[in-house]
Amino acid sequence: MSFLKNVDPEIFSVINDETNRQETTIDLIASENYASKAVMEATGSTLTNKYAEGYPGKRYYGGCEFVDKAEELARERCKKLFGAEHVNVQPHAGSPANMAVYYIACNLGDTIMGMSLAEGGHLTHGHKVNFSGKLYSSVQYTVNKETELLDYDQIRKLAHEYKPKLIIAGASAYSRAIDFKKFSEIAKEVNAYLMTDIAHIAGLVATGLHESPVPYADFVTSTTHKTLRGPRGGLIMCKKEFAEKVDKAIMPGLQGGPFMNSIAAKAVAFHEALQPAFKAYQKQVIANAQTMAKGLQELGYRIVTGGTDNHLFIVDLRSKSLNGQIAEKALDAVGISVSRSCVPFDTQAPWITSGIRIGTPAITTRGMKEVEMQHIVQFIDEAIMQRDNTQRVAMIKDAIAKLCKKFHIYG
Numbered sequence: 001m002s003f004l005k006n007v008d009p010e011i012f013s014v015i016n017d018e019t020n021r022q023e024t025t026i027d028l029i030a031s032e033n034y035a036s037k038a039v040m041e042a043t044g045s046t047l048t049n050k051y052a053e054g055y056p057g058k059r060y061y062g063g064c065e066f067v068d069k070a071e072e073l074a075r076e077r078c079k080k081l082f083g084a085e086h087v088n089v090q091p092h093a094g095s096p097a098n099m100a101v102y103y104i105a106c107n108l109g110d111t112i113m114g115m116s117l118a119e120g121g122h123l124t125h126g127h128k129v130n131f132s133g134k135l136y137s138s139v140q141y142t143v144n145k146e147t148e149l150l151d152y153d154q155i156r157k158l159a160h161e162y163k164p165k166l167i168i169a170g171a172s173a174y175s176r177a178i179d180f181k182k183f184s185e186i187a188k189e190v191n192a193y194l195m196t197d198i199a200h201i202a203g204l205v206a207t208g209l210h211e212s213p214v215p216y217a218d219f220v221t222s223t224t225h226k227t228l229r230g231p232r233g234g235l236i237m238c239k240k241e242f243a244e245k246v247d248k249a250i251m252p253g254l255q256g257g258p259f260m261n262s263i264a265a266k267a268v269a270f271h272e273a274l275q276p277a278f279k280a281y282q283k284q285v286i287a288n289a290q291t292m293a294k295g296l297q298e299l300g301y302r303i304v305t306g307g308t309d310n311h312l313f314i315v316d317l318r319s320k321s322l323n324g325q326i327a328e329k330a331l332d333a334v335g336i337s338v339s340r341s342c343v344p345f346d347t348q349a350p351w352i353t354s355g356i357r358i359g360t361p362a363i364t365t366r367g368m369k370e371v372e373m374q375h376i377v378q379f380i381d382e383a384i385m386q387r388d389n390t391q392r393v394a395m396i397k398d399a400i401a402k403l404c405k406k407f408h409i410y411g
């Protein structure tokens, strides 16, 4: 980055510091990953200079012949990866992808039904502080109080009671498989559209390690930077019958010029995800999450739902008389990043929470396997329980930095 170093030493220094932070600490934030250097080269390419409002072959600007190819490659590769009939790769993020679907499926004020944020859903699935809860009448389903699993009987009952125009299936803090077929049956019963948001599990879905919603849902949205390990961004997949509506909802409905550099980087990520190594990676992501969840359970931590089928799990810190905020801070102090998380029916404020969410996509990209998971479990436990012992905290931090040195983020 010699140009950046000369032109803007302050930002150069910030980026260096952040790279160093990523290299020397353990990232257990379930929604993060390390995009490949190839993805980053595409993101930082000349395609950032190009305006291309419209779609391949029909742009409102000249000089689009090469970016057209990039977008066509991204669309075709994504279709192949997920077996989708139509794909729009222009959403800047998951939120506008979801917004575009609501825009198509509903009129303002219509009822939508999604999973509540506190029980593992997402802000854009109808939370009252988000556009989705302000512009639409939002009904929220939760999980079963006993099992902490999605309760399809409750979802069916709510759907029949409120008759939503759109049902949203998908989560950002749910560690078990989602039955998309069952969701589609419920949606059909009440004549609702079904949107599935697979942002978290996209990599698992792409490799067949989680049931695909593509055959069942009218719309499937995702981000591209979580388990899918691409650049930051979003996408929408849909049945052919909705193709034109989806494209129009994104442009001109919600967005202007697409980020062609990001679209090229998405194409690179889809290409990488189509390789056999990507399936092996996703299998290891799950194996690592299961190893960590079991290890923490053996140390007396309660894991929400009792374990995990995917890349993440939630630790209920009430089992150690602690809260999420304290644990997040204690882990930060030794160089482990997690995000605090509500547990189902949490009585703590969302800023405090009773849990932490732990995910393995990033550390698995570094090449860590079961044996490292066992070490990390020990580090987590000690960092939390010995958080007031300054000497011990420094020793754990040092041990973590040593572990990180063996697993470079760009090896």
Ligand code: DSN
Pocket: 030, 031, 094, 122, 172
């Ligand atoms: N905020 C992201 C997460 O951490 O799960 C989802 O958008």
